[in-house]
Every structure is written in C-alpha cells, then in structure tokens.
Amino acid sequence: MKSDEEKYLAEEKNIFKELLGWLVYILIIFGLTYLVITFVGQRTRVTGSSMETTLSDGDNLIVDKISYRFRDPERYDIIVFPYQYQENTYYIKRIIGMPGETIQIINGEVYIDGEILGEEYGAEVMQDAGIAEVPVTLGEEEYFVLGDNRNHSMDSRDSRVGILKREDLVGRAWVRIWPFSEFGVIKHE
Known part of the structure; x- marks a missing residue:
C-alpha cells in the first residue's frame, strides 16, 4: 500500500506531465502558425x-x-x-x-x-x-x-x-x- 506522501508525489508527477504536454502542444501550435503566416498565407485588410x-x-x-x-x-x-x-x-x-x-x-x-x-x-x-x-x-x-x-x-x-x-x-x-x-x-x- 502506498503512503500518502507517495500518492502525493505520483499525483504531482502526473500534473507536471499534463502541464508539460500542454506546453509542448501550445509550442507546436505557435510554430505551425508561424510557418503558415511566414510561408503560406497571411491576412491583410x-x-x-x-x-x-x-x-x-x-x-x-x-x-x-x-x-x-x-x-x-x-x-x-x-x-x-x-x-x-x-x-x-x-x-x-x-x-x-x-x-x-x-x-x-x-x-x-x-x-x-x-x-x-x-x-x-x-x-x-x-x-x-x-x-x-x-x-x-x-x-x-x-x-x-x-x-x-x-x-x-x-x-x-x-x-x-x-x-x-x-x-x-x-x-x-x-x-x-x-x-x-x-x-x-x-x-x-
């Protein structure tokens, strides 16, 4: 059986992984947006x-x-x-x-x-x-x-x-x- 401290550390590790996953996702979106705006198309008025x-x-x-x-x-x-x-x-x-x-x-x-x-x-x-x-x-x-x-x-x-x-x-x-x-x-x- 896991102690409360081990459960807390495992939960903290999962939160960190989740945040890291979101950060990587956001960076990929920004990178793709930059590539599209720079090389494919742009909005103009x-x-x-x-x-x-x-x-x-x-x-x-x-x-x-x-x-x-x-x-x-x-x-x-x-x-x-x-x-x-x-x-x-x-x-x-x-x-x-x-x-x-x-x-x-x-x-x-x-x-x-x-x-x-x-x-x-x-x-x-x-x-x-x-x-x-x-x-x-x-x-x-x-x-x-x-x-x-x-x-x-x-x-x-x-x-x-x-x-x-x-x-x-x-x-x-x-x-x-x-x-x-x-x-x-x-x-x-």
Missing part, C-alpha cells in the same frame, strides 16, 4: 478605394504567399507588396505590365508594346499617366501595377511606388474573408 469595384475599403483577405514559389505571376493577378516609404504598410494592386514589355499610357489608355491593352478593369480614362507618360520598358522580373480605380490609386505610375521587382511581391490575393456577404475566392481575370 484593404484600406482605401484604389481597387474599387473589385475590392472595397475594409475587406479582409487571405494572401497566398506560396504559389509564386512554384509559378510566375500573371497579368491581372491582384498582388500585395510592401510600400517602401512606410513600415508595415502593404499595397494591393493588379499586375498590368509583365517582364520585358514596354508600357505607356496615351490619352488615358494603357498600351503594351504599342498595342492598346483593352481590359475590363480600370474602365475609366486615366487623368494622370505619371511615369508612363513616356514608354517604360520593364526588365527581367519587373512588373507594372495599377489599381482598378485608376484615378484614385497610387500605383506604378507614381515614382513612390514605381516598378515592382518579383522579390517585392508578398503574394497573390486569394480569398475575401470579410465581409461575410462577399466571402469567396477572388477572381483575377
């Missing part, structure tokens, strides 16, 4: 109207950070990238110009390699061509991005944003999670 009507102010999105490790970005992808002049600020725009192409905005219309783009996004005539008033030729792994609400967007036309390099792309907007009435996978084309 749309601020402003530069992507209207596709995305609205206050929309919450999940950004796919892994697909560009396996494939190249494509024209019309909605991407997220850091704004270089303000820490922890990310912009959401649409890829319009691809590596090796020459982009120019003439009379408010986007021309790529001398041909009018003829897209459904950004249907309004752009008031300001910015740096694309003259032909802009993209180098390897460089992208020209525009907001869908062209006259209310700071994008590649503005030298503070400029041409993006592939390494600047955090990821591709994937799913809208808020508001619930708009929940779903984001269409890029």
